[in-house]
Amino acid sequence: MTERHYPCEYCDTEHPQEDKLVTLTLQRKGRWYIFENVPARVCPNCGHRYYDGPTMLRLEEMMQAEPKEGHAVEAWAFSLPVGE
Numbered sequence: 834m835t836e837r838h839y840p841c842e843y844c845d846t847e848h849p850q851e852d853k854l855v856t857l858t859l860q861r862k863g864r865w866y867i868f869e870n871v872p873a874r875v876c877p878n879c880g881h882r883y884y885d886g887p888t889m890l891r892l893e894e895m896m897q898a899e900p901k902e903g904h905a906v907e908a909w910a911f912s913l914p915v916g917e
C-alpha cells in the first residue's frame with residue numbers, strides 16, 4: 834500500500850508547490866519589517882507559503898540588528914475594534 838503524498842499540509846492539492854519570490858511582513862517588538870524578494874514555495878491551490886529554515890534564520894538575524902541595508906517606508910496601521 835502506497836502512502837499518498839500531499840505536497841501541501843493545508844489542503845489536499847496534488848499540484849506541487851511553486852518557487853516564487855514573495856513579500857513577507859513580520860513584526861518584532863512592535864516594529865514591522867517588510868522583506869521583499871523572499872524565496873518561498875507557494876501552494877498553487879490555497880496560496881500557503883513555505884519558507885526554508887536558513888531563510889527564516891537570516892530574516893531573524895536581520896531583525897536583531899539595526900537596519901543598515903533597509904530603507905524606511907511610510908505605512909498606515911489600523912486596528913479593528915475587537916468584539917464588534
Ligand SMILES: [Zn+2]
Pocket residue numbers: 841842843844845846876877878879880881
Ligand atoms: Zn495548499
